[in-house]
Amino acid sequence: MPSKTFKNLKEEKRVNITNALLEEFSNYSLANAQVARIIVLAHISRGAFYSYFDDLKDSYRYLFSIVMQKVHTGVEIRHFENLKGDDYFKFVKNFIETKEDDKYFLFIKRYFLENERLIDVGIDFSSERRLVKGSMFNWAATTLSHETIRQYFLMPDLKSTILEHFKKSIIKLEG
Incomplete structure (x- = not known):
């Protein structure tokens, strides 16, 4: 799950990153997803991505939890x-x-x-x-x-x- 650093970001930046994850994981399987595309969409550095998430799987789990919360509201x-x-x-x-x-x-x-x-x-x-x-x-x-x-x-x-x-x-x- 996302780091404390991610949780402490301004909401606008968290939403922007979450939207970039949604874009990537909606268009590519986890096996074909790329941090490179996510960081371009989110306007963050590769280092920032890895300070927020352990890896792509960690970012996917985060997004999955968000989507399931929204879908089941x-x-x-x-x-x-x-x-x-x-x-x-x-x-x-x-x-x-x-x-x-x-x-x-x-x-x-x-x-x-x-x-x-x-x-x-x-x-x-x-x-x-x-x-x-x-x-x-x-x-x-x-x-x-x-x-x-x-x-x-x-x-x-x-x-x-x-x-x-x-x-x-x-x-x-x-x-």
Whole structure:
């Protein structure tokens, strides 16, 4: 994660660097990303970059955490404890439709296509607070919702088909 030096920068400079990271990691996989392009976009020196981050992976983890916070703003697991199938469908459909023009779309797509297997982003999937409470239906529906969203990012041209499969599956799951 970023150094104390980075955290102490003026907000405008942190935002500028974060935007440069987003540009780089939206257009290049982690394997093909370059500090050289980032520092040009961010208007910082190579030495400054390495005073803020340990390496490219460290800067990627930082950006990933920022993107996930932004994408999940207003989405809390407790909101999913007693939803019905149609509620899940409406939520996922709305979520996907709001992400189509989102500035993080390409970053998330590239994560699923190329970077997911290259880096541990530090998400603790074993954490009990991440465990969906409620019925087995809610657990299964939440898991299916995430997979539907993942498939959409991998194949956005198949959005209608993906949503149709999700709707049929969630209705069948609900029984």
